[in-house]
Amino acid sequence: MKSAAERAKLPPADVPRDGPNLTGEELETKLSTTWSNPPGFVGWLSSVDHKDIGRRYVITALVFLALAGVLAIAMRLQLARPDNDLIGAARYNEIFTMHGTTMMFLFAVPVMQGMQIYLTPLMIGTRSNAFPRLNAFSYWMYLAGGLLLWIAFVLNVGPDVGWFAYPPLSGPQFGVGKRVDIWAQMITFTEVAALAAAVSLTATILKQKAPGMSLARMPIFVWATLVTSLMVIFSMPSVALASGMLLSDRLVGTHFYNPAERGDALLWQHLFWFFGHPEVYIIFLPATGFVSEIVATFSRRSIVMYPIVVMSLVATGILAFGLWVHHMFATGLPRIGYSFYTAASMSVSIPTGLQIFCWIATLWEGRPQLKVPLLYVIGFIFTFVIGGLTGVMIAAVPLDLQLHDTYFIVAHFHYVLIGGAVFPLLGAITYWFPKATGRLMSETLGKIAFWMIFLGFQLAFFPMHIAGIYGMPRRVYTYPAGMGLELPNMLSTLGSLVVSTAVLLFVVNLVISARSGRRAAPNPWGAPSLEWATSCPPPPYNFPHIPLVSSRTPLWDAGEKLPVVHGLRVEDRELVLTTVMSAEPDVREPSPEPSPWPLIGTVATTAMFVCSIFSPWAVLVGVVPVALALTAWFWPKSPRLSGSL
Amino acid sequence: MRHEPEFADDLSALRTHAFSYRSLTWWGIIAFMVIEGAFFALAMAAYFFLMAQEQEWAPRPWSPPDLLAGTLFTAVMLLSEVPNTMIKRAANAYDVAAVRKLLPVMSAIGLLLVIIRGFEFNSLNVFWYDNAYGSIIWALLFLHTTHIVTDWGDTLVLWQLMKTPHGEDPRRLVDTDENALYWRFVWLTWLPIYVLIYWVPRLFR
Numbered sequence: 001m002k003s004a005a006e007r008a009k010l011p012p013a014d015v016p017r018d019g020p021n022l023t024g025e026e027l028e029t030k031l032s033t034t035w036s037n038p039p040g041f042v043g044w045l046s047s048v049d050h051k052d053i054g055r056r057y058v059i060t061a062l063v064f065l066a067l068a069g070v071l072a073i074a075m076r077l078q079l080a081r082p083d084n085d086l087i088g089a090a091r092y093n094e095i096f097t098m099h100g101t102t103m104m105f106l107f108a109v110p111v112m113q114g115m116q117i118y119l120t121p122l123m124i125g126t127r128s129n130a131f132p133r134l135n136a137f138s139y140w141m142y143l144a145g146g147l148l149l150w151i152a153f154v155l156n157v158g159p160d161v162g163w164f165a166y167p168p169l170s171g172p173q174f175g176v177g178k179r180v181d182i183w184a185q186m187i188t189f190t191e192v193a194a195l196a197a198a199v200s201l202t203a204t205i206l207k208q209k210a211p212g213m214s215l216a217r218m219p220i221f222v223w224a225t226l227v228t229s230l231m232v233i234f235s236m237p238s239v240a241l242a243s244g245m246l247l248s249d250r251l252v253g254t255h256f257y258n259p260a261e262r263g264d265a266l267l268w269q270h271l272f273w274f275f276g277h278p279e280v281y282i283i284f285l286p287a288t289g290f291v292s293e294i295v296a297t298f299s300r301r302s303i304v305m306y307p308i309v310v311m312s313l314v315a316t317g318i319l320a321f322g323l324w325v326h327h328m329f330a331t332g333l334p335r336i337g338y339s340f341y342t343a344a345s346m347s348v349s350i351p352t353g354l355q356i357f358c359w360i361a362t363l364w365e366g367r368p369q370l371k372v373p374l375l376y377v378i379g380f381i382f383t384f385v386i387g388g389l390t391g392v393m394i395a396a397v398p399l400d401l402q403l404h405d406t407y408f409i410v411a412h413f414h415y416v417l418i419g420g421a422v423f424p425l426l427g428a429i430t431y432w433f434p435k436a437t438g439r440l441m442s443e444t445l446g447k448i449a450f451w452m453i454f455l456g457f458q459l460a461f462f463p464m465h466i467a468g469i470y471g472m473p474r475r476v477y478t479y480p481a482g483m484g485l486e487l488p489n490m491l492s493t494l495g496s497l498v499v500s501t502a503v504l505l506f507v508v509n510l511v512i513s514a515r516s517g518r519r520a521a522p523n524p525w526g527a528p529s530l531e532w533a534t535s536c537p538p539p540p541y542n543f544p545h546i547p548l549v550s551s552r553t554p555l556w557d558a559g560e561k562l563p564v565v566h567g568l569r570v571e572d573r574e575l576v577l578t579t580v581m582s583a584e585p586d587v588r589e590p591s592p593e594p595s596p597w598p599l600i601g602t603v604a605t606t607a608m609f610v611c612s613i614f615s616p617w618a619v620l621v622g623v624v625p626v627a628l629a630l631t632a633w634f635w636p637k638s639p640r641l642s643g644s645l
Numbered sequence: 646m647r648h649e650p651e652f653a654d655d656l657s658a659l660r661t662h663a664f665s666y667r668s669l670t671w672w673g674i675i676a677f678m679v680i681e682g683a684f685f686a687l688a689m690a691a692y693f694f695l696m697a698q699e700q701e702w703a704p705r706p707w708s709p710p711d712l713l714a715g716t717l718f719t720a721v722m723l724l725s726e727v728p729n730t731m732i733k734r735a736a737n738a739y740d741v742a743a744v745r746k747l748l749p750v751m752s753a754i755g756l757l758l759v760i761i762r763g764f765e766f767n768s769l770n771v772f773w774y775d776n777a778y779g780s781i782i783w784a785l786l787f788l789h790t791t792h793i794v795t796d797w798g799d800t801l802v803l804w805q806l807m808k809t810p811h812g813e814d815p816r817r818l819v820d821t822d823e824n825a826l827y828w829r830f831v832w833l834t835w836l837p838i839y840v841l842i843y844w845v846p847r848l849f850r
C-alpha cells in the first residue's frame with residue numbers, strides 16, 4: 001500500500017472526464033446517471049439536489065402564505081364593521097399571532113432562502129451547492145417547524161401572544177398552557193433551518209463560483225444572497241437564544257425575564273429585536289436582488305453603477321444591526337439613546353435610496369420592456385417608497401410615541417413587507433418560472449393579477465394609516481361605532497378581498513402555465529447571467545461543462561460559443577472549488593450523494609424538540625438518536641484512496 | 646438556443662483535497678464557529694445586562710462559585726492543546742499512524758473534561774431557579790458544555806473512522822485537521838466564560 005502522502009501526489013489517473021473528447025449527448029447521458037436522484041419515493045425523500053430543495057422550499061412557503069392569507073381575510077371580515085362578533089377576542093388573539101408568525105417565520109424568510117437555494121448555484125455556474133445534505137436537512141427542519149405550529153393551531157393550542165411574544169405575557173405566569181412553548185419551539189426549528197441554509201449558501205458563493213467569476217463580477221442577486229446569509233448567521237442566534245431562555249423560564253423555572261427574581265423582561269425585547277430588525281432586511285435584500293436582475297434584463301443594459309448597488313447592499317446589512325432599539329422607543333430610554341437610534345434609523349434609508357436611484361437610472365438609460373416582472377418592480381418602487389417614508393416618520397420618537405401600537409404601524413410594515421418583498425417575489429417567480437418549468441407564464445393573466453394586487457393592496461392598506469391616526473389600536477378584535485373608523489376599515493376589507501382574489505389568480509396562472517404554457521427557450525428574456533446558459537428546466541448536473549467567466553454579463557458578451565473549462569470527472573459527483581476573491585480554479589471537490597439521513601436526522605431532532613416541551617429530560621434521552629443519525633449521515637461511503645484522481 | 650462550448654482550461658490536474666481555507670468544509674466549520682460565537686457573545690451580553698440590575702454580583706446571600714473544579718478544567722483544557730496541535734501537524738503531514746495514535750488520547754481528555762464539568766455544576770453555589778444570577782451562570786456553563794460534549798462525540802467518531810481504511814483517504818486527514826481547529830474554538834471560548842462564571846462574581850462583591 002502506498003502512504004497517503006505519496007498517493008496525494010499521484011498524477012491524474014485515467015477516468016472519464018468532460019472535454020473535447022467527451023461532450024454533447026454522450027457526456028450528458030453519463031452526467032445524468034451520476035447526478036440523478038435514486039428512483040422512487042425513497043429517492044425523492046433522499047434528494048440533495050439544490051433545485052429540488054429550493055423548489056420544495058418555495059412551494060411550501062407559498063402554502064404557508066395561503067394559510068396565513070386565509071387568517072388575514074378572517075381578521076378583515078371581523079373588522080369590516082364596528083362591534084362585529086364573527087370572531088371573539090381570544091380567537092382573534094390566536095389568529096393575528098398565527099398570521100404574523102406564519103408570515104414572518106414560515107413564509108417570508110423561507111421563500112427568499114428557497115429562491116436563493118434554487119438560483120445561486122445556477123447563477124454562479126456550479127453543479128451543486130456546498131453541503132447539499134445540510135441543505136436538505138434545512139428544508140425538513142423548516143417543514144417540521146411549520147407543521148408543529150399549524151397542527152397545534154388546529155388542535156386549539158396555537159400561540160396567542162403576538163408574533164414577538166413579549167414576556168411577561170408569554171412567561172410562565174401569564175402564558176399558561178403549552179401555546180407559548182409551541183411558538184418558542186417553532187422558532188428553534190426555523191432558526192436551525194435558516195442557519196443551515198445560510199451556511200450552505202455562504203460557502204457556495206465563496207468557494208464555488210465559476211472560474212473567472214471574481215467577486216466584482218458576481219450577479220447582484222448573488223451579492224444580496226451573500227449579505228443576507230451573513231445577516232442570518234449573525235442575527236438568528238439572538239432569537240434562538242432568547243426563545244431558549246423563554247422556554248427554560250417556562251419549563252425549568254429560570255428567571256431570565258422575571259423581574260421578581262432580578263430578571264428583566266426587556267432583555268427579551270433586546271434579544272428579539274437584535275434579530276427582528278435585521279430580519280426585515282433578510283427579507284428585503286433578496287427582493288432588491290430580484291429587482292436588480294429584472295431591471296437589468298428588461299432594460300437590456302447592465303445595472304448603472306454596479307459598485308454603488310453592491311456597496312448599498314453591504315452597508316444596509318451592517319447598519320441593520322444598529323437599529324433594533326427603535327422597536328423599543330415606548331419602553332423608555334436615555335435621551336441620547338433616542339437621538340442615536342433615530343439618526344441611525346433614518347440613515348438606513350440612504351443606501352436603499354441610492355439603490356432606487358440606480359434602478360431608475362438603469363431604466364432611464366435602457367430600453368425598458370413592460371413585461372409582468374418589470375410591472376412588479378415598478379409596483380415595488382412606488383409602494384416601498386411610501387413604506388419607507390412612513391418609516392422615516394416613525395423613526396422620530398415623539399411621533400412614534402403617538403402612533404406606537406396603532407394601525408399606522410400595521411400599514412407601515414405591510415407597505416414595506418408586501419411592497420418591498422412580496423411584489424418583487426411575484427415578479428421574480430414570473431421571471432424565473434420558465435427556468436424552473438420550461439414554460440412561460442401567461443402575460444395576460446399575469447397583467448390582470450398584477451393590477452388587481454397593486455390597486456387592491458393600496459385600497460387595503462392605505463386606509464389603515466388613517467385608522468391609525470384616528471387612534472385605532474392594533475391587535476384588538478373590534479372597535480366601537482362613531483369614531484370615524486367605519487369607512488377606513490370597510491375599505492381595507494374590500495381591498496384585502498381584491499388582493500386575495502388576485503393572488504388566487506396568480507396561482508391559477510402558475511398551475512395552468514406549468515401544464516400548458518408556452519415552451520421556453522433556454523434564455524427566453526435574453527438575460528445576461530449564467531442560469532440562462534443551461535436548458536429550461538436545468539438538468540440535475542446544471543451545466544454539461546462549467547462556464548468560464550470574463551465579465552459581469554457573460555451571456556451578452558458570449559458570441560456563438562460559450563467559453564468553458566473541462567476535465568471534471570463524470571462518473572462521480574465532482575465540483576470545481578475556486579479562490580474566494582478572484583475565482584481561480586483551485587481544487588476538484590467531490591459532492592455528496594443523495595441520502596435519507598438528513599430526513600431521518602430531522603425526525604430524530606423533531607422527536608427531541610417536541611418532547612422537550614413536556615419534559616427537560618427529553619433533551620438528554622433524545623440526543624442519542626440524533627447523534628446516531630448524524631454519525632450515519634457523515635460516515636463516508638467508500639474511501640477514495642485515489643489521491644488526486 | 647444553448648451555446649456551443651468553447652474549450653478553455655483543462656482542470657484535470659487540480660488536486661482533489663486541500664487544507665485550511667482552500668477546503669470547502671473549512672468554510673462550513675468557520676461559519677458554525679461564527680454562529681456559536683454569536684451565541685456566546687449574546688449570552689455574555691445578557692450576563693452583563695442582568696448584572697446591571699444588581700447592587701452586588703454575586704448577589705448576597707449567594708457566594709461565588711468555588712474555584713477548584715473550574716480552574717482544574719481550564720488547566721486540562723489548555724494542556725489539551727498540546728496533543729491537539731500534534732494531531733493537526735500530523736494530519737497536515739499525512740502521518741496517518743500518528744493521527745491514529747493521538748486520537749484516543751484526545752478522546753480520553755474529552756472524557757476527563759466531561760467528568761470535571763460535572764463537578765463544576767456542583768460547585769456553582771447557586772441553582773438556576775434561585776434567581777436571574779443563577780440562571781445566567783447555569784446558562785453559560787450549559788451552553789459551553791454542549792460544545793464539549795459535541796466535540797467529544799465528534800472526536801470519538803473520527804477516531805473510529807480513522808481506524809478503518811477510510812483513514813488512508815487524504816480527505817479524512819482534512820477532516821482531522823478541521824476537528825482540531827474546532828477544538829481550539831471550544832477552548833478559546835471557554836476562557837471568557839471562565840472569567841464570567843468564576844471571577845467576576847468574586848470581584849464585584
Ligand code: HEM
Pocket residue numbers: 069072073075076096097099100101103104107108161162163164410414417418422460473474475476496499500
Ligand atoms: C392581503 C394580505 C394581508 C392582509 C390583508 C393582512 C392583514 C393584517 C392585519 C389586519 C393585521 C393586524 C392585526 C391586528 O393587529 O389586529 C396584520 C398583522 C400582521 N401582518 Fe399581515 N396581512 C397581509 C399580508 C401580510 C404579509 C405578506 C406579511 C409578511 C410578510 C404580513 C405580516 C404581518 C405581521 C408580522 C403582523 C403582526 C402580527 C402581530 O401583531 O403579532 N402580513 N396583517
Ligand SMILES: [Cu+2]
Pocket residue numbers: 276277280323324326327
Ligand atoms: Cu426595525
